Amino acid sequence: MKLVEYPDAEMMMMDLADTIASELNNALLVDDHASLAVPGGTTPGPIFDSLCAINVAWPRVHVMLTDERWVPETSPRSNTALLRQRLLTDKAAAARYVPLYADADTPEERLGDLSQQVQACLPLTVALLGMGSDMHTASIFPGADQLDLALTGSDTLVAMRAPGAPEPRITLSANVLKEAMCRHIVIVGDEKRAALEKARHLQPHDAPVAALLPGATVHWAKE
Numbered sequence: 001m002k003l004v005e006y007p008d009a010e011m012m013m014m015d016l017a018d019t020i021a022s023e024l025n026n027a028l029l030v031d032d033h034a035s036l037a038v039p040g041g042t043t044p045g046p047i048f049d050s051l052c053a054i055n056v057a058w059p060r061v062h063v064m065l066t067d068e069r070w071v072p073e074t075s076p077r078s079n080t081a082l083l084r085q086r087l088l089t090d091k092a093a094a095a096r097y098v099p100l101y102a103d104a105d106t107p108e109e110r111l112g113d114l115s116q117q118v119q120a121c122l123p124l125t126v127a128l129l130g131m132g133s134d135m136h137t138a139s140i141f142p143g144a145d146q147l148d149l150a151l152t153g154s155d156t157l158v159a160m161r162a163p164g165a166p167e168p169r170i171t172l173s174a175n176v177l178k179e180a181m182c183r184h185i186v187i188v189g190d191e192k193r194a195a196l197e198k199a200r201h202l203q204p205h206d207a208p209v210a211a212l213l214p215g216a217t218v219h220w221a222k223e
């Protein structure tokens with residue numbers, strides 16, 4: 001794992017947007033298509049604000065979430081809504097969006113067809129991940145009902161229910177995230193930095209992010 005520390009979060013977000021754009025552009029020099037997976041939650045919005053305005057051959061880029069809460073786009077908890085508002089806009093409005101949510105009561109009802117669409121875009125060119133202070137990443141939570149499947153199974157997508165998550169989730173598996181050509185984890189603040197240090201000494205079952213640390217670049221700013 002490589003750790004990059006930044007003087008402030010604003011600079012980190014802009015820098016990371018540039019890095020991701022370069023990685024996509026480099027991949028597009030040799031491949032027809034590239035794919036980008038990004039987290040939801042409260043951290044990545046400023047990265048999206050910069051990235052959407054950068055010149056990338058966006059019509060050749062597939063964009064998806066690393067994980068989604070099983071709520072409609074009208075919900076303030078929808079990661080899809082965040083993506084539409086802040087990433088799939090400006091120049092990046094031309095990107096091809098690959099959904100992780102469909103209108104159904106449970107993720108299990110749509111897992112098959114959503115997985116097929118994701119599989120067509122693998123391996124990921126770039127995976128950007130967030131992390132919670134409980135050391136979950138994507139929606140791979142400690143104590144989740146399908147934790148072992150998400151950590152060690154060969155499935156593309158896993159439906160999850162976890163004690164710390166108010167609604168069902170759907171997540172890319174660790175297997176898919178590990179195969180990304182470039183993997184970044186972005187965290188802000190002392191609490192998450194302490195969680196990261198703790199995770200480095202734990203097994204993925206207790207600290208799911210630990211499964212994704214080898215080969216990743218972690219980007220951290222205090223505030």
Ligand SMILES: O=C(O)[C@H](O)[C@@H](O)[C@H](O)[C@H](O)COP(=O)(O)O
Pocket residue numbers: 039040041042043044066067068069079129130131132136137138139
């Ligand atoms: O839907 C989600 O919640 C995310 O994709 C999740 O994995 C997120 O990255 C972490 O929970 C960190 O969340 P914050 O950035 O809000 O702290």
